[in-house]
Amino acid sequence: MDYLVIGLGITGISTVKTLSKKGLNVYAYDSNISSKEDEPEELKDLKYTLIFDLEEVISKEIICIKSPGIPPHNELIQKISSRGIEIVSDLEMAYRLFGDRNLISITGTNGKTTTTMLVNHILNESGKSSIAIGNIGVGMLWEIYSNPEVDYFVIESSSFQLDSTTTFRTKVAAFTNISPDHSDWHGSFDAYFKAKQNIFKNQNPDDKLILNIDDKRLCKLKNEIKSEIISISLEDKNALFYYDKPFIYRGGKRIIDARKLRIPGLHNVQNVLVAAAITNALNISDEDIERACYSFNAVEHRIEFVRELDEVKFYNDSKGTNVDSTIKALSSFENPIILIAGGYDKKVSFKEMFEQYGDRIKKLILMGETASQMQEEAKGVKDINIVKDMKEAVELSYKVMDKGDVVLLSPACASWGMYKNYMDRGNEFKDLVNNLGD
Incomplete structure (x- = not known):
């Protein structure tokens, strides 16, 4: 049995390394890699075949392991599936x-x-x-x-x-x-x-x-x-x-x-x-x-305490990538909250979040694709600003914060389109917060 790995991010590299070391016949494809020179460094000494045309292998008896981020409706995945090839995850x-x-x-x-x-x-x-x-x-x-x-x-x-x-x-x-x-x-x-x-x-x-x-x-x-x-x-x-x-x-x-x-x-x-x-x-x-x-301490990017400045506490909840997770973050604090939210549009409503905890939000700072939708659905939140990026969001929160406030990054949205992942988003927030007041 041969194996075809689609996508060479963290999952794909881990999969190719494992299958290769087990002596299995492995092919790998990534639409962002157009030549052997772009091959991931971790794979350069392994026995596997980096391909640039799927037609080379999808007619073979093969199992396809795809990156989790690639949806089933992806054109490439549909093409592979139409050939009767089994598609599995890591x-x-x-x-x-x-x-x-x-x-x-x-x-x-x-x-x-x-x-x-x-x-x-x-x-x-x-x-x-x-x-x-x-x-x-x-x-x-x-x-x-x-x-x-x-x-x-x-x-x-x-x-x-x-x-x-x-x-x-x-x-x-x-x-x-x-x-x-x-x-x-x-x-x-x-x-x-x-x-x-x-x-x-x-x-x-x-x-x-x-x-x-x-x-x-x-x-x-x-x-x-x-x-x-x-x-x-x-x-x-x-x-x-x-x-x-x-x-x-x-x-x-x-x-x-x-x-x-x-x-x-x-x-x-x-x-x-x-x-x-x-x-x-x-x-x-x-x-x-x-x-x-x-x-046990808080997981990084999940209601993670960053610092206290002028009796205001800053928390990084960049892992709050959906409405329910941000609801849970908002419920964790009784102090007035300056909420930084917004990001990639996953086609969901944010009304429940504001209906439940809008009264705890002292100021709402929005960015990303969902900013306008959130602004429209944030009934009961009187003070709302839309900003272009995280730097402007953090600077604005610093400008308006009062003693006893909580500044919370909890986007209720994925980071795609603005960041590589939620970790990049959270790390930028932490860097900006840690430089405040310098």
Whole structure:
């Protein structure tokens, strides 16, 4: 069997390296690479074939592994699919190549990055070796291949990756929540939700699925789930893991004091519930889980504290790439908020965000494709400005801020079109903020 890797970003490079080192016959194609001179440095000494015309290989018996960012309606992908060629993601290949390793998968619209990193932290702090991989920006195949002694691999699994799976399965998985997102990529919310459900589709009764039963859409899936459901809840004390302010319980036993957590907001209590359930399923003790949760710091770009200046606190939530994640960020603060938002247009409404928390927004600073739409939908927010870039946004926030305010970057939008990714956006924000007052 031959393999064709489409796209040579983080995922593609990781995939080519792994398949090549395993002695498989690999072809690679990237529409942005037009000559051998543009070949990624990491691939130059590997045995594989960089191609510039897909017709060279798509008639062969071949499996195509595509970059998660390439949507199924892409013309190139449609062409390959029309030839009867199987198209899979690196997530699917991880299971096919390394299904005997201890893989843990986590998905959901929001919270999956924090939960992934927290699970990884708990495992490492409890004496296990663990690596967080996947949608957090780490090519999973090469990490698994090159770390044969590692006990666990915790995979943040995106809908893009799950969409192209057929046999993928992990013995322990988690579904944190679901809300509208990525309709531009999937075509509809139903298609997006269906892709997410591949997290449990191939599990069997001996496997475990951590499920947030506060989410009504997820609750409706119960009859379709064959694995053992481990319930978590912020509201229902009948769940195995539940929150009764200020404590987190497992089966009625108090295990974590949420007041001692270093990550703010009720949504992060939910992330801790999921992480505790996952690691408990892996036989980590309550004591180890509790200790690790107290020492865990916020994930970079997720309500990340940047600095305090003139008694104003600045937070970077560039990972807030959809409405629900920004709602959670806004709910984390009681102080007046200067919100910097806007970005790539994913064809969603922002009304819910402003209806719920518009009264907390002292000033709204908008940029990107969605600025005008947000301005129109921001009912109840009286002070709104549209700016051309992040520099102007940060300078304006500094000019209007008062003692006790919170300046929050939480775009509710993807970064595409203005930045390479949310990390670039967040890093620019942090650089600008750290230079204020100089």
